[in-house]
Amino acid sequence: MSTLLPLLPDDPELLGEYTLLGRLGAGGMGTVFLARTAGGRLAAVKTVRSDLRDRPEYRQRLRLEAEAARTLGAEHTAAFLGADPDTARPWLATAYLIGPSLTEAVAAGGPLPEPVVRGLGSALAAALTALHRAGLVHRDVKPSNVLITAQGPRLIDFGLAQAPGSPRLTEAGGLAGTPAYMSPEQARGGPPGPEGDVFALAGVLVFASTGHGPYDARGRQSTLELLRQGADPDLTGLPDGLRGTLTACLSPEPGDRPGPGRLRDAWGPFDPGEFAELLPQALLADLSRRIGEVTTVAAAPLRAPAPRRALSRRTLIAGTAAAALTTVAGASALWATGNLPGSGSGSGSGSGSGSGNRTASPGARRSSRQPGSPPAPLWSVPSPFSATPVVASGEVLIHTGDVLSGISTTDGRILWETQSAKVDVVVAGDRLAGLVFDEDGNASAGYLDAATGRLPADAADPAVLGGLTHTTQLLAADAECLYLKAYFRSSDRRQEEEAWLLSYELGARKLRWRTLIEGAVLDSLGSLMMSSVISGGRLVCSDPARVFAVDLRDGRVLWTCRVRTDQEATSTDKSGGINPPVVSDRHVFDFEERITAVDLLTGAVAWKLEPEAPKLLSAPVCVNGTVYVADGELQAFDESTGKKVWTHAPGAYVSMLAAPAPFGGELYAAVGGEGQAVVAVDVAARRVAWTLAAGAVNMPDGPNMIVQRGNRLYPQTVDRLAAVPLD
Numbered sequence: 001m002s003t004l005l006p007l008l009p010d011d012p013e014l015l016g017e018y019t020l021l022g023r024l025g026a027g028g029m030g031t032v033f034l035a036r037t038a039g040g041r042l043a044a045v046k047t048v049r050s051d052l053r054d055r056p057e058y059r060q061r062l063r064l065e066a067e068a069a070r071t072l073g074a075e076h077t078a079a080f081l082g083a084d085p086d087t088a089r090p091w092l093a094t095a096y097l098i099g100p101s102l103t104e105a106v107a108a109g110g111p112l113p114e115p116v117v118r119g120l121g122s123a124l125a126a127a128l129t130a131l132h133r134a135g136l137v138h139r140d141v142k143p144s145n146v147l148i149t150a151q152g153p154r155l156i157d158f159g160l161a162q163a164p165g166s167p168r169l170t171e172a173g174g175l176a177g178t179p180a181y182m183s184p185e186q187a188r189g190g191p192p193g194p195e196g197d198v199f200a201l202a203g204v205l206v207f208a209s210t211g212h213g214p215y216d217a218r219g220r221q222s223t224l225e226l227l228r229q230g231a232d233p234d235l236t237g238l239p240d241g242l243r244g245t246l247t248a249c250l251s252p253e254p255g256d257r258p259g260p261g262r263l264r265d266a267w268g269p270f271d272p273g274e275f276a277e278l279l280p281q282a283l284l285a286d287l288s289r290r291i292g293e294v295t296t297v298a299a300a301p302l303r304a305p306a307p308r309r310a311l312s313r314r315t316l317i318a319g320t321a322a323a324a325l326t327t328v329a330g331a332s333a334l335w336a337t338g339n340l341p342g343s344g345s346g347s348g349s350g351s352g353s354g355s356g357n358r359t360a361s362p363g364a365r366r367s368s369r370q371p372g373s374p375p376a377p378l379w380s381v382p383s384p385f386s387a388t389p390v391v392a393s394g395e396v397l398i399h400t401g402d403v404l405s406g407i408s409t410t411d412g413r414i415l416w417e418t419q420s421a422k423v424d425v426v427v428a429g430d431r432l433a434g435l436v437f438d439e440d441g442n443a444s445a446g447y448l449d450a451a452t453g454r455l456p457a458d459a460a461d462p463a464v465l466g467g468l469t470h471t472t473q474l475l476a477a478d479a480e481c482l483y484l485k486a487y488f489r490s491s492d493r494r495q496e497e498e499a500w501l502l503s504y505e506l507g508a509r510k511l512r513w514r515t516l517i518e519g520a521v522l523d524s525l526g527s528l529m530m531s532s533v534i535s536g537g538r539l540v541c542s543d544p545a546r547v548f549a550v551d552l553r554d555g556r557v558l559w560t561c562r563v564r565t566d567q568e569a570t571s572t573d574k575s576g577g578i579n580p581p582v583v584s585d586r587h588v589f590d591f592e593e594r595i596t597a598v599d600l601l602t603g604a605v606a607w608k609l610e611p612e613a614p615k616l617l618s619a620p621v622c623v624n625g626t627v628y629v630a631d632g633e634l635q636a637f638d639e640s641t642g643k644k645v646w647t648h649a650p651g652a653y654v655s656m657l658a659a660p661a662p663f664g665g666e667l668y669a670a671v672g673g674e675g676q677a678v679v680a681v682d683v684a685a686r687r688v689a690w691t692l693a694a695g696a697v698n699m700p701d702g703p704n705m706i707v708q709r710g711n712r713l714y715p716q717t718v719d720r721l722a723a724v725p726l727d
Contacts, residue, residue, distance in 0.1 A: 004034055005124050015091045015118060016084060018045050031335040034096060041719065042096040043081055043383055047089055059085045059363050064136070066092050067159040072133040073701075076127035077155050086089035097156070098290050099149035102204065105697070106143070106211055107455065111281030114239045117209045117240060120146075121155040122267040125202055125260040132194040132260065139192045141200035142181040143207050150291075151701055152272045157367030159530045179223040180213045187542040194252035198263070202249030203233075210237035214250060216219065249480070273653050273673045277632070291387065308405055323438060353373045374678075374692040376713075380467075380699075381720035387718055391425045392709035393432050395450040399721070406453045409712060412723065428477035437473035443472055445482055446506060470608035475532035476539060478552070482507050483539055498529050501539070509648055513555035519546035521569040531580040536600065542581045545569035547590050559603025561588075563596045582659075584622040587639060591620055597642060618656040623663045626683070630654040630669060634681060652676040658708035664726075668713050672702030678715055697722035 005023040013020060018035035023030045024044060030052070033044045046065070052058045057329040062085040069080035069092075069311055078094035085092075100108065102120075124146065131138060138145075138158055145157045179187065181203040182285070183196035200442070206214045214233030215226050218651065230252045235243060245266050251257050258266075383399055391398040391408070396415060399405040404423045406415040424435040428447070434446040434455060446459035473485040484502045499520065503512040520528050520543050532541040539550040543569075548560040582589040587606060588598040611631065621628045629635045634648040634657075652673035660667065665691050666680045677699055678692040692715075694702050701723070703715035713724040 002143045002388070005024075007033075012089065015047065015089065016082060016093065018043055018091075018093055020045065025317075025681065034727075035093065036385075041382075042080060044096045046092045046094075050089075053090060059090055062090050062092055063156045067134075068131060068136050068138075068607045069094055071136065072127055072130050072155070072235050074151075076123075076130060085429075090217055097147050097149045097154055098287070099154075100286050100290070101144040102143035102153075102208055105148050105283050105286070106208060108286050109282035111211045111237070112208050112280070113278055114209065114241055115159055116275060116278045117242060118238075118267045119270055119278075120153050120208055121201070122264055122270040123275075124155060124454060125263040125267070126270060127155045128194070128197050128201065128260040129264065132197070137192055137194055138197050138200075139186075140178055140181075141197050142178045142628050143204055146204060148279075148287070150287065152270065152275060155188075155664065177549050179227070180215060181226060182224075183254070184227045184230060185254060187224050193254065194259070195257050198249050198257045198260060199251075199254075201260070201263075202246045205242065206233070206235060206245055206250075208243060209239060210235075212236070242645055246388070247262065276653075286610070294545050308597070311342060328404040332653075340402075352634040358402065374680075374690040374696070377692075377697050378410075378725055379412040380697045383407075383719060383721045385718055389705040389707050389716060390714055390721065391432065392425060392707050392712075392714060393427060393479045394433070394710060395448060397714065397721070398448075400425060404453065406450065407721065409723065412721065415451065417651060418453050424474035426474055426477050429479055433474065433477035433482055435472060437472075442660050445472075445474060445484070445504070453474055473530065475501075475530060475541070476534050478534055480507065481552075483532060485517070486526075501541075501555060503552070503555060515550060515555035515557065517543075519560070521566055529578045531578045535583040538600075540581050540600075541576050541584055542590060544578065547581055547596075547603075549588075549600070561598045561605060563598070563605075564592065568593065574642075579619070582620055582622065584639065587620065587622070589620050589627065591618075595620060595627075597639070597671060606640075609642050619659065621657045621659055621667060623660060623667075623683070628657055628667055628683070629656045634667075634669060636683070648681060648686060648688075650676070650679045650688055650691070651683075652679065652702065655702075655704050657708050658706045658713060661708050661710065668706060668708060668726075670703040670706035672704070672717055677702045678706065678713065690722065695723070 004021070007020055007022055011020060011023070011031075015033070017037055018033075019032045019037075022034050022037050023031060024034050030046060030048045033045045033047070035043045037043065046062075048058050048062060062083065066080060066083040066085070069077055073079065074076075074095065079091040081095060083092040084090060106112065122140075123534075127142075128138070139157065140157065141155070142226050145155065147154045147156055170352050181200040182433065183192065186196055187191045188464045203214050206212070209725065212234065214235060215223050215231070216234065233247070233250045235247070237401065238246065245258070245263065245269050249263070267387040288693070311426035318457075332596055351600045363392050384403060384405070386399060388400055391400065392409075397407040397409060399407055400423060404425070407413070408415050410626065418436075423437075425448070426433050430452060432448040433446065434448045435443065436455060437443050444455050446455045446576060448455060472487075476483045477486055482502075482504045484504065486500055487498065499517045501515045501517060502508075503514070505512045516532075517528065522528055522544070528543060530541055530543050532539050534540070534552070537552050539552055540551065541696055545564045545566065546562050549558040550556065551558055579591060582591070583600065586600055588600055590598065594611065597606040597607050597608070598604070609629075618630050625639045626645060627637045627639050627642075632653050634650070634654050636645040636647070637643060638645055638694035650669075650671060654669045654671050656670040658668040658670075665682060665684060667683055669679045671677065671679050672694075675694050676691055677694040677697050680689040680691070682686070682689045694700055697715055699715065699717050701717070703717055703722075705716040705718070707714045708726075711725060712727045713726055715722050715724065
């Protein structure tokens, strides 16, 4: 179920520069909205309840919340974007963080392992250190105010706006905070200080490790009574390795509790890579689900949802969610300098695009490089939210977010934008082909003009293609034809529709052939999703259960290979799309739960590769008889047998490989951690050729998508795009 609720009739359309999309939560003090800037950045916008706006203390609390967000920055909380506490409807905007609260995380996957709890404690202690150094106290540290995001744990809600689980509005003389995680001095009505935050942090970590708080109500005794009486905490189930430190933090005397700096020393520095590696699989799945929800709803306000292009759930998992296994450590100092190509003024936090000047500043390009030194990026620019890689031709990059954008490969400028309900774009040699549906459901298809993004006036439409009923999908294109999946009314079952493959010849403006798709297994929503690539005179297709090859000349099905059972095909949500197969000159590689190598000529299964552990698989790359896989490390397998040849661990998390176009002896990987963004690997020597720093492309977490086209490399996050020359 989505956590985003529709806007109510009396909700505003705008707050400041932010267009409201839906409600994230509401409570005693106000409402939190999901919003979007004109540039596409997602934000959480908090407001004060109408009957409280005339009370100065609540506007002051909004100012304190803004100050806390500025103080902590994106490393510890949601990045501050803007605020106006003095307007008629006061508001505060921060970057929208995608991820479950600690309460939800424990409910989904159970208590966390001890090493994860130590990492959680280290990250939160660092946040409290920064907060206390600025003279601020959180006053409501609790599991629901800790988010597990793609970038690591984040501390939120500084006692102001009510998101789900936030504290109730406290009247004069009332208690501030949540009893289950309140310090004894707070429970007795005393002023909360930094030591109270440490007490609450210990309670949060007890909950993370055991699933219960240290002062949950016992029988007839309420939590407040237990705290006021100085009762011993309930540490049942707490590992011995955490018991001593957390017992000290839960001391009834504030002066006996260690400071957050000492806690960081005890638990060690936060390691995002190690933290993510040990997270329960259920928690990673929850992150992926939330990313899919946000991508689906971010197209338009929920008052009037507009049809839009469905994004591949697999792309979301292998792309955006892979950012959960990257790190921000080591890159923040480079990010903070701002002296980077196209840095603009946007924050790098959250899940939306950076704000500020969209024009890129070209970097100083080296004409030659010393061995081992990385190339200088040409540009790095903010981009609208998108979880799919750009489609690259020689002249233009197609960014398929909420708005179809053509981006200059020279300097990152937006050349044109087209607002369409649904757009499919594929590369056809050196050209781009597109299938476009307008808001009225009218379709047109053909080769795109790279300079304008427009289709020709005589582009194919449903009438020309012949009796199409509804959804048409552009699968692939070559120099002569477009290849589509389309539906026609069945001749013997009028109420049903049959899916067909079409080859439409653009020059002759006619169908070359059409082939009925038989034997397909529908996905969990009852739809047939497909993806295709062209190789060796074949259209190689994937659906939820199979891969199959079709002769480009006449549409004959050459072979069909079953790669998943019916249960596997329908148990995974593929409503957003199917991974396109990867094809070498010998094999087709299907990659979902496992990698299956299928003989390109016969359709026989050559071998299967089961992951050693449940991991997020990205598209494999096959060059010179070796299959390379990114699953945290760079794994190499023999193409003929599927046996592992070697493994390379660059020290950072390897999330995705660029498909070489062409292959020049190096593979380029998107990585995160250790301040890295891109690693070039010399596959013959099995060593790193060069490493590009995260700060060089203004991506502090590193990219989670990467595309190679000719002598250019395009690293990408959900809200930033960069270009790196390879010559």
